[in-house]
Amino acid sequence: MSDTLHPPPASACPACVAAPAALDRAQSPPEGARIVLSVPGAHCAACISTIERGLEAMPGIDSVRLNLTLRRVSVAAEAGVDAAAVTARLAALGYEAHELDPGTLSMTETDRQSRDLLMRLGVAGFAMMNIMLLSVAVWAGATDATRDLFHLISALIAIPAVAFSGQPFFRSATRALAAGRLNMDGPIALALILTVVISLYETLQSGKHAYFEAAVMLTFFLLAGRYLDFRARAAARSAAQELAALEVPRATRLSDGGEMTVPVSDLAVGDLVLVRPGGRVPVDGTVTAGRSEIDRSLLTGETLPAYAGEGTQLSAGEVNLTGPLTVRVTAAGKDTSLHRMADLVANAEAARTRYTSLADRAARAYAPSIPLLSLGAFIAWLYISGGDLRLAVNVAVATLIITCPCALGLAVPAVVTAASGKLFRKGLLIKDGTALERLAEVDTVIFDKTGTLTMGTPAPTNLDDHPQAPARVALALAQGSSHPLARALAAALQDRGLRPARLDDVHEVPGYGVEGLWQGARVRLGRAAWVGAEARPGTAAYLAIGGETRAFDFTDRLRPGAETLVAELKAQGKHVILLSGDVPPAVRDMAARLGIDDWQAEAMPQDKAARIAALHEEGHRVLMVGDGLNDTVALSAAHVSISPASALDAARAASDIVLLGRDISPIADAVRMGRLSVRRIRENFWQSGLYNIVFVPIALLGLCTPLWAAAVMSISSITVSLNALRLK
């Protein structure tokens, strides 16, 4: 981007030499480190080749592997290669990438759990197939000693298999029972144990029916549902949480002995801290020396950088833009405004009523009926048969197996897996399994402005008003600064094919702008008062050539897809609201551009949360889309929340869905998909219910054979899975 044919005037300016972007990532990984990056844009075989070959060509890279399922690339690199370089290379290849923290324990923990479940699933599958071979022989008419032998071998396989594979259910059931609740796993565990025990008893008594294959099959199908559920959530959770935060764990403390890098937690009130350009302010404090501009957008949503000079109050989390600042600490650690915000979030989360998922509601209604029905069958048959204990137990077990919620266990996970897979391909990570269900209930959508509907980067609007000569001077000056407005201006002017004018003595005056000499005249680009221009409303940079002044107006660039998203949401009948911490003119412009009638400017974090609470009072269900620290309270207070991957860590943690790409339009798909998923889940409940309505009477009449049980179980599970796959 900054390929200058002209000797870069920036060299004259000390602030620019300290390349700002590189500074906050100054901690390079330890030797021979693995760098893991999320690459949401990778989707095809060509992507594998491009990414792997492109990165392998980089010096210092040992090996590269792209995991297309998780959209993650892991790089083994020599010391000295840092994630920023790899990210830049990927950007040059045309892929957006975010760094992940590879050392996080939870990632390996997730892997371990997933392998554990898969192993249990494999064992259950193996046992099921083998027992089925033997059972088919029995159903085909094996009798007497042969049947008993086959039953015995089945028992030998089934007992260890169920003991091993059924453990997730046994554990969950005992946990629930210990807490005095009955969850779905209770009846499941009961059915598994009773079925195996009774079948073993029947086998030893040379009975006609043994239900070993039913027990193992039940385990297999339920584990499949459990695994799908786990897989869908784990992929989303690990990626979303590990998008590395650019928080500042370290600060530069100034003392008599010079500069010292210390952990932020070691800072005390009264310390002097140096904040370099491009760095994030680690504490709350007052500026004691230096002049600069600071970017408050993450905290307040203001697009325009604010001036900071001696005496200015800074808050933790703000970004220093142009000049070095010395800050006296007024609050550190837990007392900073950053942490107070975190406390607000915690309060909002506690206040959010716990959502009961459809699966929970179904389980709560259904779970008690399973043991009750089979107990009823047992007592009734004991009475009818005049005390034939064995017959009564057999009927009770058959009832237990038929009512056991095999398809019910698959009904929700199969749909959620299919839906989150579809959305993942569109660049949306579902962090919470119930997010889709909650999304289906949404009728109001609230957007934040800066960083959510906009890219958070300004773009000049009135370049056509300026003749070429001053524009070239502006370009040359803009290249001398790393201020966001200057950078945007330089990029836009370069895109028009302009070459920078030849200037002498270019230097940046932190907090004011850039100045230099052009054909003997002093030229300045910067604040209105400093260049001697009249300030205009809105965001602008001012250029002075001699006595003549010009203004470059800026507006925040819209995020791609924002217009279609708002239009689509309105077409779906949602009420769209814009809540921003920015100044009224900027918000009004944005609302007009997107066609949003309901907007509010200068909203404080508490205001946003209060508005959401008020809407909830009125019975509305709110989807909050936001990225800043000022949105986190609102994100956790809303019924369901989405944040872009570029959002602050706290905001991503507080939201249910993370948007990976730059394009914001998939949110409309997510809302649509939420409604569709809920419809499919309900259909699945009805389907599995239908099987029970038909077959429970048969089982109660004592007509259900093991063959019937096996057939019903597999057919219902398969139809439920197929129905989930219909999701488009």
Added chain:
Amino acid sequence: MDVLAILIPISLFLGLLGLGAFYWTLKKGMYDDPEGDSRRILRDDYDDHPKP
């Protein structure tokens, strides 16, 4: 029916063999990237020589 004495151990052995193979693939991480692997097989990058 005597043949059962041979067939049943064989079928159990084969089943266990399959389970062992499954365990091995699981340990080797072959289920970590099903989507990527399904596409990698169609690449011709390393047709003439193995991946270095």
